[in-house]
Amino acid sequence: MPGLDVDLNLEPPESGQMNPIDWDDIVEFEGPAHELEYDMVWNDGIEGAFFSLISVSPSLNSFYVLISIILSITDQAGHEDVMQADAVQADGVHVSPDMVSLTFLQGASTFLERASTATVEGSSANKRRFYSDDLKISIYLELLAKTDPPILRRGVSKGVARKFDVPLRVVQSIWKNGQAGGINGVVNKWARNCGRRRIEIDMESIKNVPLRQRTTFKDLADALGVKKSTLHNRFKEGYFRRHTNDLKFSLTDANKKARVKYCLSMLNAQSLSFKPMYNVVYIDEKWFYRTRRNQKYYLANDEERPQRTVKSKNFIEKVMFLAVVTRPRFDENGQCIFDGKLGISPFVKVEPAKRWSPNRDAGVLVTQAMTSVTKEVSRDFLVNKVLPAIKEKWPAEEKGLPIYIQQDNARTHIAVDDPAFVQAAQADGWDIRLTCQPPNSPDLNVLDLGFFAAIQALFEKGTPNNIDGIVAKVNQAYQEYPVQRANRIFLTQQGCMMEIMKHNGGQHYNIPHMKKKTLELQGCLPTTLSCPLQLGGAAASRSRTM
Template sequence: MKQYDTNDKRHIYSMLLARNGENARLKKGVLDSVARDAKCNRRCVQRIWKEAKTGGSINAIKSKRKLKCGVKKKMLDIEALEAIPPRERTTIRQVAGHLNMSKTTVHQRLKEKQIRRITSELKPSLTEPNKKARVLYALGNLEPSSLVDDPTFKGSFNIIHLDEKTFYRTRKTQNMYLSHREEAPRRECKHKNHIQQIMFLSAMARPRYDAHGNCTFDGKIGVWAFVGWVQAKKKSPYREKGTWEVKPSPSVDREKSREYIVNYVLPAIKEKWPEKDRWSTVYIQQDNARTHIKADDPIFAFEAARGGWDIRLVNQPPNSPDCNILDLGWFASIQSMFHRKMPKTLPEIIQKVQESVDEYPHQKLNIIWLSHQACMREIIKHKGGQHYPLPHLKKKTLEREGKLPVRLKVDKDYVEASLVV
């Protein structure tokens, strides 16, 4: 519990006098308001008031602490902490043992922010050509007309990000909150490494809004499951022999990728794309997986040009998941929503994934596109490097205040320095 010196206690008494006057009895609400503003306990404020009234004046209020009393604070030796090998300070117990301190003391220094806890993320290793490709990618997303005075990113309204994601029927471990009378749900499967799964192909664009902030296009092109319908070869307790059932595709190769892009992605783009940008060039960005079709694939080019459309396929930089909004945050959000629905069968996996996509707010999708610009800004700043903290822009606060930007700016000095690379 905090110990207050004489000046602190007299300051609290002055607050009481200012709000209550010289009355012997405290008015309703004064005690709570002073305790809240002084950030102390109600009983502490009561004792100070009673002490002053009993003694007759403010001079009667004195601290009962005598000189320097109580347990002496054990200071943190920063140099000793930094001398501990990183692999030997992954837990509070390890840190406390090396510093010869109690775990409680180390935790207190953590709360005081003398120590900070981090999560060290394992990122893809990059070669020099990879870094150059990342810089060129980020610079290519800047408005050419803004490079001279105030470099600003493009709105990215004509880009669609494409990628695959595997969804498992359930997690190996699932957190839940139960009452003291409930039993924990009994979850079981034949083998933890053979949980039912389906791979999905996702395509997302940036949402669009009118001058009044109303959404005119939510950016959700679609998600498609890599599955097929097959007849059951044997009878089981759940269905008869010969019953048609959903089965995941045994493999997703280049032919399968081409089939889904041509038969599902392109028709969805042409159906949902805003009419006012009907004659603009549309770019589909994919990663560099070997199973993906090439940018100049003739079948894709033929189908994409049907109806007078100008749809082109481009690749993102190698080893760069931070250059794709799906890997950057969208997949994690959808997966979190999906697992809350707890599907039990393969058809339910498809259904619950689609429900999660339909329920996903377009505001969040727009925010992820803004995070994509923030990551490209860090790529320029770090000359293609991947070891940078994910930037926090307080986007939700800006959105509530109606100040959320559409495009971010980059310091001109960083752009000029990156050109040297």
């Protein structure tokens, strides 16, 4: 077929330029609408073939067939006759052969583009949706609530389909399956027998892998002979757990015996419940660093990471503090009448600066941390800071009753019968005594058990820049620590003492959790815990034979 003399790169001319329309010859149609003729007359009686074929079969294959038919008809009529034929008048509109050819090419291009797009979109639109068991059960219960089985009322299916935004056939299928098998007939039957075959792992074989080969997922996966992703999936499913192991002090038989005896001394002989320990004052030291070497933050995706710098990572500014706490007191209404915070003192000294610096002049008083703490320093802090704080803040009605200050067994601590301390502790009618906790037993001191960790977390929310900043932030954290949480630590200590007796003085046990916050909100938090009679008797008999 000869090519058309048409440049497809140019915009098609307006119909009025090629064949002007005489609008005066066009009159309004007067008559019923069904008598209108909508067929287009192209040439030689071929009427509406293009649009009728598209409307019957709107697909790419039918369009290719249409092109073949038109080309064959055009060849039969003769290309020269078509190009030289006069304009054909159809319903008062003049259509030339050139216009028909150009319009046909444009329509073919548009149709091909739309047909290809519809084909791609239709492939994903016909994909079957998955409906969960919860959704199917909800639909079935909704149907049961709106009808009387086994007859489904008219319009109920459509209403439920619109409510849950599902096809009508899904609702009807759920109703049919529910009538046949109830709830079990509604749920999916293939949920456990589809997808990839599950790779099973013998979890008992994990115990046979040495601990050194269980520090990372990759090491454990290599030891078990499975992929790391498979092992991680089993971890998320809860088949095994992650454990962070911390070092503990090694205990001798004498240490274990001392631990059991200490726990037994905190029990009431008559009721076998723990003493409230209102007359025990705990003291201990702790280092507070200006910043951590590694600190975790949560940042936005486009946020720059913080820039923290120090002159030396091995010499970060730090200050040692001596904390003094006892158990808080509450009245019948749960109001705190004594917070138990007797003070926290830094081991620092204030002296004039020896040299000039850009930050201050020579001779200005500066705060410096003590580099070493000796027995003389410990005695000075006990006599001049701890004892005055106890005598000032202790309830007046308990003056004269025994008060025990419990310290650990550090070498820098003074003896329990130190003359200077005893003289100051017994003055003014007070009966304050110094005791030592069992060796290698930080779990028997409430400061090491939980108080210091909480203070550390509050302290790290600030950003101190020097020694004075560290002292200020630690004092602020100490005062802001809630009294109710401090009271819970004493109950945790009593639970730890029961675990110590269960393990014959050992330290490898899990700290018990008793939902103390929930009990406190319910108003039934106990003051002391009760020790089972069998446990107390067995611990007492073992302590005599250890």
